[in-house]
Amino acid sequence: VPGFDPSLSMMTGITPINPMIPGMGLVPPPPPTDVPVVKEIIHCKSCTLFPPNPNLPPPSTRERPPGCKTVFVGGLPENATEEIIQEVFEQCGDITAIRKSKKNFCHIRFAEEFMVDKAIYLSGYRMRLGSSTDKKDSGRLHVDFAQARDDFYEWECKQRMLAREERHRRKMEEDRLRPPSPPAIMHYSEHEAALLAEKLKDDSKFSEAITVLLTWIERGEVNRRSANQFYSMVQSANSHVRRLMNEKAAHEQEMEQAKESFKNALTGILTQFEQIVAVFNASTRQKAWDHFSKAQRKNIDIWRKHSEELRNAHSEQLMGIRREEEMEMSDDDSGDNPSKKLRVDDS
Template structure:
């Protein structure tokens, strides 16, 4: 029975109490099965539409007294909330942190779960997170700030899980504000967003109130300068063009390259002065004419006013005045007074114009006096300025003189160094001149040798032609001899053998006599070229030995050797050898030995090289 009694559900009280409590919280009342108990609940207002709260005004104060909130029992699925004693003071709370969305809930039963906590505080609003501790308290973070106020309403309620009377299933709720970093961060972000929006709004207002900025000035260029020069010459665009020119001058766009362009633009702007003066004179003339017209028109109107006033004066005389009625007389008096006032005003205006003209005349006289004084002052200031310029020019002249003296001293100090440099340069030039002279002499020698060889070549060609002619003559003589022999053989076939024999002997003798001189000439011709071929630069065996030794020595020295070095080497072998003999032998063999100039300037040197391997190819 006890188990059944404990498992039986506790009978619920009237659901209107739960509805009243949740209605006071501004939450939609829910039953145990989360169904809406009150259908016509207004969440924004927090009251039922039929309920009209009574707010009686205190007499004499005009204030609305606080209506006491009646807390009722709240039934949930797994627990029941009992209201606190209404006579007790309200539970204490800490100061609300900025942007608070998190609450501290203490006094929870030990057997409570997150589901139980969500059942209790879920109707207050959307829950983002529940952090439950083992020490019977938890932290709940809501999605909105206003839900925290609804959750604070449950502070002081006694909670009981199910129908159990165990201490672990009961407790007293204590709800308070909690300080969370996430809430503070979101609140700061929201405040920064509001500040940004406020700054943006103020900036927009300032931009609307700010006067429009002037149009930008173009930067200087040759193209823009030419366009600006054309604009300055035009009367309609002169003001804008002068503003651009002034900006360029203030920016410092003038330099030596474009100074002429700026001068021409300034000159063209100066040419407008005459035009402006003529326009000013024309406007002044028009103003004078307008003044004269105004004076004439004003005098005409004044004359008409005088006539009207005289009409009213004539009408006010007794002859005509008695015939008017009272109303007519009254109107005539009013009209006469108005005409007199207007006439007086016009007279004062005319007198004022005349006074202004007199003042202008006096101002012109004063201006003449002031201009004369100004001219005297300007002359004195110009004299002082000229004195200052003279002093400055004298100072500049002294400075230039000092600079010239310093330059002269520096030149005198630098003269020894320059003299040494000049000496070195002169020595180098002399060495170069000597080298050039040596090269010129060598070129002259080579040209002479070339001419000599060309002459020898021409002679050899002539000799060759002569030899060819002699060979042809010899061939013709041989052919003649053969023909004679053939004729003689035919003659010997005659019957007279004796006669034939004698004739043959005589013919043989004659033929031998004829052939001998021709053979001798051929042998002489053949011996002539052999004699020519025997003529060589090496005339003796001693010179041949010297050529072999020198070629071996120079072959060992690939960069060549001087004549003195070669002679010193040969004199070790034979002291009778002279330098002239060696030089003559080397110069006679150009295809075997070659002379070259090596070095630069003072280190120029003539060296002999062995070129036999190249010379044998050219022969």
């Protein structure tokens, strides 16, 4: 191809186009920033709305009341009728009411809150009725938020409804997370009492049975006729005390055995630590130490210090266990010989 330079991969003699230049390449030009919204002329059947000067500051508005659906419209032409106002502002949304004053203003209430924002957009427009140039047929609109009791009442009702829904949702969540209620306890009868007496003798059913017995007594089911039966059940509850003490003694024995097993295991571990430390100490004596390299000596010294720290820690733990045993034995001796303790205190 004539005029083609392979080293440039493009046609020579032609200035290349930079694809990053806005409007010239593949990338579209960036949108302009800080450009005010351009308002256009609005044509209605009975009037025309001319936009305000874009160089002027936007019209000011008051603070928006909660639930605002009503706007104040001032600057209306004197000859503007309610039908013309309806024609202009119904483009913003459904109008529920128009309250027109004898002067050049009115209040317009919309069906929804978002329609108010559309009406505020018309603030600053100059309104001209037909093609007339009479002053009474033109005026500059000023649209602002209005505070109406109906709007505030509906807003309060809506807030109360939302609060009720939130409370209901929370209650449903609490009910879902609440643990199920315990089953209802049956009423006393001789048959139920006989069954309960058997449950009181069963270790696996004792907790459930003692709860029923307590409820019956608190309800006042004990009377002359049922006193003997209740006494028998209370006696069964007392018998369970002995079973509980035996169970506690068995657990204490298991705990003592576990302590003894742990102490023996700890003693064996400590013995092995002593042997390991002895090996390190023997390695640091000159007879063997001179044959190790500098790096090997450094490692042996680190290992020795670490082993000594672990040995000392385990030794302290074992000594603590033995001290606790000695204290327990001394407490037992004091409890077994109270008279001896008194004599010592008196002396």
